[in-house]
Amino acid sequence: MPISASEPTTPPPAVSIDDPADPRLSDYRDLTDVALRRVREPQEGLYIAESAKVIARALAAGHHPRSVLVQEKWLADIEGLLAAAGAVGAPVYVVSDRVAEQVTGYAVHRGALAAMHRPALRSVAEVVAGARTVLVLEDIVDHTNVGAAFRGAAGLGADAVLVTPRCADPLYRRSIRVSMGTVFQIPWTRLPEWPEAREQLHTAGLHIAALALAEEAVALDAFAAGRPQGVALVLGTEGDGLSRRALEAADTVVTIPMAGGVDSLNVAAASAVALWALR
Numbered sequence: 001m002p003i004s005a006s007e008p009t010t011p012p013p014a015v016s017i018d019d020p021a022d023p024r025l026s027d028y029r030d031l032t033d034v035a036l037r038r039v040r041e042p043q044e045g046l047y048i049a050e051s052a053k054v055i056a057r058a059l060a061a062g063h064h065p066r067s068v069l070v071q072e073k074w075l076a077d078i079e080g081l082l083a084a085a086g087a088v089g090a091p092v093y094v095v096s097d098r099v100a101e102q103v104t105g106y107a108v109h110r111g112a113l114a115a116m117h118r119p120a121l122r123s124v125a126e127v128v129a130g131a132r133t134v135l136v137l138e139d140i141v142d143h144t145n146v147g148a149a150f151r152g153a154a155g156l157g158a159d160a161v162l163v164t165p166r167c168a169d170p171l172y173r174r175s176i177r178v179s180m181g182t183v184f185q186i187p188w189t190r191l192p193e194w195p196e197a198r199e200q201l202h203t204a205g206l207h208i209a210a211l212a213l214a215e216e217a218v219a220l221d222a223f224a225a226g227r228p229q230g231v232a233l234v235l236g237t238e239g240d241g242l243s244r245r246a247l248e249a250a251d252t253v254v255t256i257p258m259a260g261g262v263d264s265l266n267v268a269a270a271s272a273v274a275l276w277a278l279r
Contacts, residue, residue, distance in 0.1 A: 012088075012089075012091060014075055014079070014092040014093070014094050015091060015092065015093055016094045016095075017094070018095070018096065018099060020099050020103045024067070024091070024093060025093060025095075025103050027046060027048075027066070027115035028048070028113055029103055030104070030105055031048060031104040031105055032104070032106050034172075037172065037173075038168075038169060038172065041118070041169070041171070041172070042169065045117060045118045046066065046115050046116060046118055047116050047118050047172070047176070048113055048114070048176075049063075049065075049116050050108075050112075050113050050176070050177055051110035051111065051112065052074065052081060052111060052112055054176055055068070055078070055114045056081050056181075057184045057185070058116055059084075059087060060184070061184035061185065062119075063116050063117065063184065064090075064116065064117045065082070065090040065114045065115065065117070066115050067090055067092070067093060067114070067115050068093065068112060068113070068115075069093050069095060069100065069112065069114075069115075070092060070094055070095075070111065071094070071095065071097060071100060071108070071111055072094055072096075074111035074112045075092070078092065078111075078112050079092065118171060122187070122189050124189055124191060124192075124197075124200045124204070125200065125203070125204060126189075127187045127188065127189045128159070128201075128204045128206065128232075129204070130159075131159035131204070131206070131230060132229065132230055133157065133231055133233065133279075134158065134159060134160045134162060134230075134232045135149065135153045135158045135162070135232075135271060136162045136201075136208075136232050136233065136234040136235070137149055137167050137235060137267075137271075138164045138167065138235065138236045138242055138243060139164055140163075140167050140235070140236075140238065140267060141166075141167075141237060143168045143172045143175040143178070144175075145168075145238060145267050145268045146163070146167065146172075146175045146179075147170075147174065147177065147178025147179035147183070148179070149268045150170060150179040150182050151178065151179045151180055152268060152272035152275060153182075153271070153275060154182035154185055154186045156272060156276050156279055158275055159187070160186065160187045160188060161187075161188040162188065162190070162197075162232070163188065163189075163190050164190070164191050164197070165190060165193060167190075170183045170188060171183060193245075194243070194245040194248070194249045195245065195248075198249035204230070205229070205230045206230040206231060206232040207228035207230060207231050207232065207251050208232050208250045208252075209232065209233050209254045210236075210249075210250035210253050211234065211235050211256070211274055212236065212242050212254075213255055213263060213264060214247075214255065216253060217253040217254060217255035218252055218254050218255070219254075220255065220256050220273070221257070221277060223254045224278050231278060233271070233275070233278065234246055234250065235267050235271050235274075237267075238266075238267055256274065
């Protein structure tokens with residue numbers, strides 16, 4: 001966000017806090033309570049960025065912090081990041097290791113946390129406009145797998161990622177960390193339920209390829225050899241795979257040929273293999 005002539009050009013001084021119960025630290029409280037944070041963060045319009053590298057990527061993507069929690073030795077680095085991004089209005093709270101652990105619920109070794117304003121989700125049509133390859137994650141509940149899938153999507157040339165309503169939050173702290181901040185660089189949004197999702201993908205000119213084990217499935221290499229111009233590659237939840245409605249919505253069911261008596265790969269690994277084949 002550009003700074004106008006009437007806005008401050010220097011950040012307010014950092015504030016030291018030694019009371020873990022201080023209400024100014026409420027955004028950072030109980031970060032290890034996944035169930036609580038999964039509800040609280042979207043409802044309150046925030047997410048947590050952890051480490052200077054991730055905070056830098058969030059700022060570079062145009063996201064705005066509402067506060068930063070930092071340990072003394074990281075203060076200069078964080079103030080430099082905020083100043084470079086023009087985010088000079090966000091308060092910076094300096095705490096000890098002890099206070100950080102009491103507030104968050106774990107030992108904060110990465111030095112800094114930022115409570116970021118959550119950007120509004122864009123429409124599916126806007127996110128996939130002109131896309132050649134789109135990764136669709138259906139009901140994947142493990143934040144590590146979501147983050148790994150985003151990292152693969154960014155590194156292997158997907159144009160966008162779409163997640164279903166029950167899929168884990170890409171902006172949850174673990175998802176962001178595992179993705180190495182690539183959730184900020186690849187366009188993404190949430191799909192509606194099937195079959196409405198199918199209609200939106202088809203309207204965007206995308207052929208729906210469901211990655212699943214099925215007798216009628218086409219081998220990935222054969223599908224890739226004659227791939228349609230636009231492909232939405234759909235992968236399902238870790239235990240049960242794709243839902244019946246997702247399979248019914250698919251134009252083609254695709255499988256990765258396996259060996260050694262192994263029937264499938266971890267969902268994030270499978271997405272990387274499929275994206276590499278379709279690159």
